[in-house]
Amino acid sequence: xxxxxxxxxxxxxxxxxxxxxxxxxxxxxxxxxxxxxxxxxxxxxxxxxxxxxxxxxxxxxxxxxxxxxxxxxxxxxxxxxxxxxxxxxxxxxxxxxxxxxxxxxxxxxxxxxxxxxxxxxxxxxxxxxxxxxxxxxxxxxxxxxxxxxxxxxxxxxxxxxxxxxxxxxxxxxxxxxxxxxxxxxxxxxxxxxxxxxxxxxxxxxxxxxxxxxxxxxxxxxxxxxxxxxxxxxxxxxxxxxxxxxxxxxxxxxxxxxxxxxxxxxxxxxxxxxxxxxxxxxxxxxxxxxxxxxxxxxxxxxxxxxxxxxxxxxxxxxxxxxxxxxxxxxxxx
Amino acid sequence: xxxxxxxxxxxxxxxxxxxxxxxxxxxxxxxxxxxxxxxxxxxxxxxxxxxxxxxxxxxxxxxxxxxxxxxxxxxxxxxxxxxxxxxxxxxxxxxxxxxxxxxxxxxxxxxxxxxxxxxxxxxxxxxxxxxxxxxxxxxxxxxxxxxxxxxxxxxxxxxxxxxxxxxxxxxxxxxxxxxxxxxxxxxxxxxxxxxxxxxxxxxxxxxxxxxxxxxxxxxxxxxxxxxxxxxxxxxxxxxxxxxxxxxxxxxxxxxxxxxxxxxxxxxxxxxxxxxxxxxxxxxxxxxxxxxxxxxxxxxxxxxxxxxxxxxxxxxxxxxxxxxxxxxxxxxxxxxxxxxxxxxxxxxxxxxxxxxxxxxxxxxxxxxxxxxxxxxxxxxxxxxxxxxxxxxxxxxxxxxxxxxxxxxxxxxxxxxxxxxxxxxxxxxxx
Numbered sequence: 038x039x040x041x042x043x044x045x046x047x048x049x050x051x052x053x054x055x056x057x058x059x060x061x062x063x064x065x066x067x068x069x070x071x072x073x074x075x076x077x078x079x080x081x082x083x084x085x086x087x088x089x090x091x092x093x094x095x096x097x098x099x100x101x102x103x104x105x106x107x108x109x110x111x112x113x114x115x116x117x118x119x120x121x122x123x124x125x126x127x128x129x130x131x132x133x134x135x136x137x138x139x140x141x142x143x144x145x146x147x148x149x150x151x152x153x154x155x156x157x158x159x160x161x162x163x164x165x166x167x168x169x170x171x172x173x174x175x176x177x178x179x180x181x182x183x184x185x186x187x188x189x190x191x192x193x194x195x196x197x198x199x200x201x202x203x204x205x206x207x208x209x210x211x212x213x214x215x216x217x218x219x220x221x222x223x224x225x226x227x228x229x230x231x232x233x234x235x236x237x238x239x240x241x242x243x244x245x246x247x248x249x250x251x252x253x254x255x256x257x258x259x260x261x262x263x264x265x266x267x268x269x270x271x272x273x274x275x276x277x278x279x280x281x282x283x284x285x286x287x288x289x290x291x292x293x294x295x296x297x298x299x300x301x302x303x304x305x306x307x308x309x310x311x312x313x314x315x316x317x318x319x320x321x322x323x324x325x326x327x328x329x330x331x332x333x334x335x336x337x338x339x340x341x342x343x344x345x346x347x348x349x350x351x352x353x354x355x356x357x358x359x360x361x362x363x364x365x366x367x368x369x
Numbered sequence: 370x371x372x373x374x375x376x377x378x379x380x381x382x383x384x385x386x387x388x389x390x391x392x393x394x395x396x397x398x399x400x401x402x403x404x405x406x407x408x409x410x411x412x413x414x415x416x417x418x419x420x421x422x423x424x425x426x427x428x429x430x431x432x433x434x435x436x437x438x439x440x441x442x443x444x445x446x447x448x449x450x451x452x453x454x455x456x457x458x459x460x461x462x463x464x465x466x467x468x469x470x471x472x473x474x475x476x477x478x479x480x481x482x483x484x485x486x487x488x489x490x491x492x493x494x495x496x497x498x499x500x501x502x503x504x505x506x507x508x509x510x511x512x513x514x515x516x517x518x519x520x521x522x523x524x525x526x527x528x529x530x531x532x533x534x535x536x537x538x539x540x541x542x543x544x545x546x547x548x549x550x551x552x553x554x555x556x557x558x559x560x561x562x563x564x565x566x567x568x569x570x571x572x573x574x575x576x577x578x579x580x581x582x583x584x585x586x587x588x589x590x591x592x593x594x595x596x597x598x599x600x601x602x603x604x605x606x607x608x609x610x611x612x613x614x615x616x617x618x619x620x621x622x623x624x625x626x627x628x629x630x631x632x633x634x635x636x637x638x639x640x641x642x643x644x645x646x647x648x649x650x651x652x653x654x655x656x657x658x659x660x661x662x663x664x665x666x667x668x669x670x671x672x673x674x675x676x677x678x679x680x681x682x683x684x685x686x687x688x689x690x691x692x693x694x695x696x697x698x699x700x701x702x703x704x705x706x707x708x709x710x711x712x713x714x715x716x717x718x719x720x721x722x723x724x725x726x727x728x729x730x731x732x733x734x735x736x737x738x739x740x741x742x743x744x745x746x747x748x749x750x751x752x753x754x755x756x757x758x759x760x761x762x763x764x765x766x767x768x769x770x771x772x773x774x775x776x777x778x779x780x781x782x783x784x785x786x787x788x789x790x791x792x793x794x795x796x797x798x
Contacts, residue, residue: 069433070649071459074410077653079398080590087397110390137386142395187672191661271407332393336400344510355505 086145088195089335090176092227093150094169094219095204096157099234104202104291105150107304107315108327112293113137113150130155130168151198157215166219173198173227177350197347199338200263200330201227204234205286209247212254220260226350228263228341230330231255236288236321237306237313244288251286262286264334268341281329287322290315409463411514412652413494415546416468417487417538418523419475420445422553427521427608428468430621430632431644432457435610445473448486467515475534484538491517491545495667516664518655519582519647520546523553524603528562530569539579545663547582547655549647550574555605555638556623556630563605570603584646585654598646604639607632 093101106112136149156165176197183193269275296305296312304315315323416424420443452469494516501512584595609632613622621632632640
């Protein structure tokens with residue numbers, strides 16, 4: 038009973054010498070319907086829904102909760118200036134997670150916002166990033182453990198942090214040491230998207246210069262923010278991501294109040310000298326941030342977290358618990 | 370893969386929140402789909418059936434191309450599996466299609482082991498994926514998935530019932546792969562016979578507990594069509610790559626003197642239904658079932674077989690690794706013990722043998738000594754005898770000389786008188 042299959046399995050592995058016939062669409066004399074798999078996939082994922090976990094990090098009063106509410110156009114985050122919010126400056130950074138289910142056009146998403154009150158608020162902010170690092174690693178650990186179970190769930194619940202928005206105060210100068218330290222440490226384990234908060238205090242020129250200096254600081258300190266250059270898969274993506282990289286960090290303004298401008302209702306902040314329209318690209322870059330995060334790169338953020346950050350964690354974790362340092366666990 | 374992003378909504382303290390405007394995450398499915406398109410899809414079909422049932426032709430017809438290969442002979446000694454990979458592209462969707470054919474199935478005289486090579490092949494694909502998944506440095510998202518997503522089981526168009534080979538094989542395969550039974554070369558059966566045949570087949574499958582793939586009916590958009598199709602199983606198909614002019618169109622058909630069987634005519638055969646179900650409606654579901662049901666089952670069995678168990682949550686993590694370590698050490702320890710045992714046994718045997726040989730040697734020495742002694746004794750005796758004889762001889766010689774002396778004296782003393790005595794003496798001598 039010979040088994041030719043082993044020989045042929047290798048043929049199936051992608052690589053040179055592979056018995057593959059490339060049959061293009063023009064050769065197919067008739068429509069098969071392979072495209073329909075896209076629709077199948079779409080309907081399956083729509084039925085199942087998505088999960089997205091976003092973490093906001095920054096000092097108090099930078100408008101984190103407001104921004105998240107503006108991004109997702111709903112009250113997903115409790116703001117610290119609401120009347121019944123207990124104002125207590127905690128001694129350590131305590132992370133708070135809140136989950137909501139939002140639905141749009143049949144697509145359900147479970148959005149989890151992880152807030153970090155107390156970050157950077159103390160006089161001595163030594164190691165204030167540690168609880169955050171611990172939290173991120175804990176989520177990876179949970180996922181890894183579930184994945185290694187014998188009887189594992191059909192769908193492993195994903196609580197890993199897909200995106201971390203880091204709020205930079207609009208000082209106009211450069212990155213502060215706490216910013217550098219935090220981004221250095223977390224840039225390795227999670228995708229960081231830095232934003233300039235409350236950017237309505239900067240003029241356009243000041244904003245440009247500030248951004249230049251920040252980008253320079255990031256390069257000088259070896260910090261990689263999302264979208265990372267190394268993970269660009271094809272030239273198209275690289276062009277797209279390059280244009281994004283030219284404009285990070287985004288200068289944003291958040292609000293949940295609407296005002297009338299030229300007969301339209303727009304989200305904006307009303308001041309004595311004018312109304313700052315949040316979704317107007319000429320005023321602030323909120324729309325760019327929203328498009329990046331939600332409309333174009335949402336799936337990519339999740340993929341980078343799953344394929345790169347999680348795998349890095351897994352390799353590190355598996356290497357440190359065992360004596361065998363081979364690259365494959367041989368069960369034979 | 371899509372399955373990693375699926376979440377169970379509601380519950381776990383998440384409440385629904387209304388949106389005040391258009392956020393834009395309804396583009397998520399599109400983003401996901403675009404990524405998958407860039408990546409390409411994999412689909413692996415296994416065709417099981419006796420030689421000559423038209424498996425290769427059906428594949429050609431299904432995917433509208435001419436795959437390579439010539440018809441196989443009937444004299445194969447055993448069942449082998451041959452797989453071929455093709456890259457098809459339709460508009461912007463790239464599909465890596467692998468078709469695995471069973472060569473020599475049902476040709477042997479003794480068919481008891483026919484299913485074994487098929488089961489081994491399917492398990493080998495699962496094993497390869499499991500190995501990749503358990504690696505430390507792994508590349509799962511660019512891994513070429515070779516697991517079988519669908520198994521088309523070709524039933525010979527006898528018109529009576531399933532052969533026992535078919536039943537046995539399907540029973541062995543139903544927990545490992547999605548089986549879709551089809552009646553091959555169904556232009557050999559008339560319509561009424563076909564209906565009876567189908568009923569017989571389904572009832573036989575049910576009574577033998579064979580679980581064939583049921584098209585999913587939980588998704589409203591496809592539930593209706595899937596449930597009607599479920600009632601048409603097994604599909605009666607005809608395959609053909611030749612085109613015949615019917616009316617003013619060229620259609621795929623088989624031409625007979627008594628008429629033409631059109632492949633894509635639903636009244637003639639169920640080919641269109643098969644194509645709809647396999648490709649256009651359920652390809653993704655087949656892949657998902659393979660991954661979440663069959664692969665997980667294989668993984669669970671394999672890991673349990675190795676002796677791993679899920680320990681309770683608050684024990685140390687990576688019980689997999691540690692159990693493996695412990696097992697390995699145990700195994701090595703046992704191995705060493707066994708080696709020691711064997712060595713000792715060997716040494717003992719050697720000692721025994723040595724003792725035996727020494728004994729034998731000693732005996733031989735003794736024997737030799739004895740013989741030597743015997744020999745010496747005899748020699749002595751002989752020498753003594755010789756000596757005594759010599760003595761006698763000497764004595765005789767002395768006597769003789771003494772006698773001669775006396776004779777001489779006597780002769781000198783008296784001549785003739787002694788003559789008489791001499792004569793007497795001479796007569797005496």
